Amino acid sequence: MTTFDDRQRAFEAKFARDEEMAFRVTARRNRLLGQWAAAQMGLTPAExxxxxxxxxxxxxxxxxxxxxxxxLLGDLTAAGVETDDATVRRALDEQTVEARRQLMEAQ
Structure with a gap:
């Protein structure tokens, strides 16, 4: 039974690592999206x-x-930035790739 238990613990550990990495990628992506949208709106560095x-x-x-x-759509539209759903989703995809790259480089 010990081999089975070891294998089960390994799968559980891998699952936990994968979930943590997915959370970190999403959080980093959202931060990058916020920076992208802020640049579109012309906000100051503090803003x-x-x-x-x-x-x-x-x-x-x-x-x-x-x-x-x-x-993002609501805030960009309220700030007078011409944008649409497709543009925001494209930025979301691009920032997901960038967030994953940044986290992989950090490891």
């Missing part, structure tokens, strides 16, 4: 930092990315 944090917090409202997309 950019605060806005990026608010985008990270927005992701905790509901499961999935819709809450983040909704926040």
């Amino acid at each position: 950019t930092d605060a806005y990026a944090k608010s985008v990270v917090q927005a992701d905790f409202e509901e499961a999935g990315d819709e809450d983040v997309v909704r926040k």
